Amino acid sequence: MNIRRRTALAAAAALTLAAAWPGAAFAQKKIVLGFSQIGAESEWRTANTESVKAAAKDAGIELKFADAQQKQENQIKAIRSFIAQKVDVIAFSPVVESGFETVLREAKAAKIPVILTDRAVNTKDDSLYVTFMGSDFLEEGRKAGHWLVDKMKDQKGEVNIVELQGTVGSAPAIDRKKGFEEVIKADPRFKVIRSQTGDFTRAKGKEVMEAFLKAEGKKINVLYAHNDDMAIGAIQAIEEAGLKPGKDIIIVSIDAVKGAFEAMIAGKLNVTVECSPLLGPQLMQAVKDLMAGKSLPKRIVTEESIFPMEVAAKEFPKRKY
Structure with missing residues (x-):
């Protein structure tokens, strides 16, 4: 078989392969x-x-x-x-x-x-x-709200909540706030008395919680943090103020990272909503x-x-x- 004929046959075979498997x-x-x-x-x-x-x-x-x-x-x-x-x-x-x-x-x-x-x-x-x-961030906020309403159902009087928001303008911060408020507004006992961004970081969560404690002190019953890192930062601030996180202040957060599980095992965080x-x-x-x-x-x-x-x-x- 001459070279020209062999080349032609090889080209024909390649075209057939490409036709059979377009991605080949x-x-x-x-x-x-x-x-x-x-x-x-x-x-x-x-x-x-x-x-x-x-x-x-x-x-x-x-x-x-x-x-x-x-x-x-x-x-x-x-x-x-x-x-x-x-x-x-x-x-x-x-x-x-x-x-x-x-x-x-x-x-x-x-x-x-x-x-x-x-x-x-x-x-x-x-x-x-x-x-x-x-994730469905609205649903995460609702889950946090439902858990809290159930947890505090037997409590008499007002439930004063401070909120650590995520990054301003971000989807999780907007929706986690909205979903949570949607649930707690059905019960007039629940009041968000302070709400500020902690930028989803541990350091900022601690800093803002320190300010909340200075302003409101023992009036705070609940902390709702838009993520675990801010909650973990806030736990440090609560302990430094001489209070017991998880007991004196109920802590609800979102993400379900290992650090949150460690805090829960230590009795310092009450619940975390998963966000994979x-x-x-x-x-x-x-x-x-x-x-x-x-x-x-x-x-x-x-x-x-x-x-x-x-x-x-x-x-x-x-x-x-």
């Missing part, structure tokens, strides 16, 4: 995912980052990772950089809800699909992102599905539980974050 010709091309993380403000966020990095490695996806250090301008820069690098998919956890419309339009114009993880954005045009995967950071595998599956031309639901909700102090010792060994 591109099988060697690695999917590139650009991921912009909020920062490293809490145990939860660190676990979330580790989950994304490990899952990308396991899935054989090339991950371009950017840490926004809790600044929206850094996040917008990172997304623009991903667009310039022509990544296949962009995913990010928005620092705050608003102000992303312009950069999302730029991604859409570049035909790069966007996945929101953990937090939502506030936009009039929801075609600017493919899906939002993560382990979104990596789910995210990589969504990226692969997108690249394979599959359509995704607009909302992918994570399944989660609630852990009161009484079950902490039993559940602690099972915790992955």
